[in-house]
Amino acid sequence: MDFALTEEQQLIVRTTREFVRRELVPTTTREIEESGKLREELRRELQARAIAAGLYAANMPTEVGGADSMR
Secondary structure (H helix, E strand, C coil), X not given: CCCCCCHHHHHHHHHHHHHHHHHHHHHHHHHHHXXXXXXXXXXXXXXXXXXXXXXXXXXXXXXXXXXXXXX
């Protein structure tokens, strides 16, 4: 059995890691560490960015708001 990731899976991993490094960490780390919370406004903004990047609910069908990219 070959348990290695496919090229497509490797691309998803790289894309997700880059998104986290670029969008989540700089935007949220300090705020969450200081307050223990993520403001609703910022959560919605990050959600919109994840949707635009095709990463939000990637395993869910588009009919329910997902990206449908894992099928």
